[in-house]
Amino acid sequence: MFAMLRKERRFSVLLTGHLLSQVGDGVHEFVFIITVLHVTHANVAASGAVYFFRFIPYVLLGPLGGALSDRWPRRSLMIFADLARMTITLVLCGLLSTRSLGVGGLAVIGMAMTALRTVFQPAFQGAIPSLVRTEHLPAANGATQTVAELGGFLGPALGGTLLYAVTNPGYILVIDAATYLVSALCIRYAIGTPSRGGSDAPAPGAGSITLRALYRDFASNLKAALGRRDLFVSIGYSALCILFVGAALRVLIPTMLKAEGFVDSVIGYAMSLLALGAVAGALLCGNLSRDFSTASLMTYWRCYGFMLALLPLCAVSAVVTLAGCFLLGAIGAFVDVVLPTNIQRLSTQENVGKNFSLFSTLANTGEAMSGAFAGALSVVAPVSIGISVIGVIVVAVGYLGGARSAVRHG
Template structure:
């Protein structure tokens, strides 16, 4: 991977900015969580309502982000999204410093950040194939996944450290605003202004109805491409199950086993460490990025998830199981975008990533209800194993569908 990054200088600069932005995201998420808990006085229903509003932009703007990425300059979209998030974060910082923050403001800030993230991500994924040679694309996706995992690992810890040092949560957000500016500068430096010279004329004047119609047309066309539809649809279904386990059931299981809250934090950190290791390993050893290969990794992930309750007998065993779960999950996270990129053209790669993002985020939002339903009918540990078996089953069916030949 290091050799590839030395050869692909433009990608290295872009990922440096993206890593800083991901760390800033981790700081932002840390500050947002503690602010929500403080403002709502730890009211679960009110906190849940704020997070629900954060999800809405995925449904409204998910299709729009992908279509714009395929029609407009990806460079302009990414820079605009970064600068907008810098402005929103700066406003959040000022509101916190002045003590003028409430439930409505938090909901609007959360929705705005999600909206511009929805516009940024398809453009980022769509720009990757143009920055590196074809043989380096899987390694590039692995490096991007490592940047995301490192941001999730370092950001909250950095936020906690800064909060301890300066004691004013508003000032902690200043680092987040700066990272978006650095990311925008890296995009400006690496992606040429003429990155979408092939875009259709008159795109800038294209009405919203036409943009959504274009996304809908692509959505209708995806089922006709069996491997692409399996990769997107079955992965989104797996995320429905996995989200329920990771966000709710695994922490609940550890609490039920008598572990301290710190052990839950360590377990999540070991998942992130496993994901870092898995991303590095996958980008080095994996050569098959086909849909059947993706479904195989989903089956392995489900198998490990089904066995995870057996690891809860001790803290070291739990950490080892979480590490392996994160490592296997990284193989999915690297193979999935590479697979979508290989099965897409430059004219629809953004729309395909937006379709996946919309379905995946919808599944993740619904995962809480699934976790609640499972916990009502079975012990938590059993529910995790049931989810693992469900993921294995989805992966198996997906493999069968992807490899089935036309009669």
């Protein structure tokens, strides 16, 4: 991976900006969470409403981001999204500093940041193949996943540390705003001004940008994806796995550790070990894996489900539990690296953004629904059993996806 970064200088610059942006995102998420708890006075219903509205843009605008990234220069879209997020972050900083922010304002800001993320992410993923050589694409995706995990790990820790030194959490967001500015400058440097016919040039017909045209593009691409077996399996079956896995990671595993009598610090360490395992797995996958086919992706999903099913057995001690979480995170990173590489290889420059947008829309919808699934499962089975059941389901989905991808038309 490091050899690839030395050779692919433009991608390295882009990734540096992305790393800073991800750390800033982690700081923003930390501040947002404690602000929601403060403004709602830790009311579960009100907090849930804020996060519900924050999710809405994924459903309404998720299809548009990919269509835009395939019609407009991705460089321009990413710079616009970063500068817009910088502006919104500074507004939030000002509102927090004057203590004039309510539940409604939090929901609007959360929705705006999510909407801009639906624009940035497909453009970013779609730009990677144009910045690196084909043989370096898996390592580039591994590096991107490593950066995402590092940002999620370092950002909240930095935010928590700074909160001790700063009385108002709004001031901490200045760091987040600065990271968006640096990211925009890195994008401007890494991706040259698009030329006609270049890899970042608008697709034919890009001049007619309307909501109807963008949704029509998304629908047309969805129909085409349904007709391509490997692409459908990669996107659809992975989104289905995320529906179940999200429930385990966000709700059931912390609940199980609490029920087993572990102190809150162990739960925090377990979440950190999941992230560290993901970093290690992303580094290994980018360097070791050679097969990025749909069948290989489904194999990794089966391995992930198997490890998840065994995780309750690790709860015999804190050390074994943390080791199990580290291993689970490492296996999950193989999925996270193989999946985007597979989508990129099954896509063209004309539809790579729409394919990532399709996956993002389905995956985020599944993750949002996972909380309800976890609640329903906890009614009929103990939490530890529920985690094992989810693991078995993921193994079954991976097996069915692998079997379907192996079928060839005669």
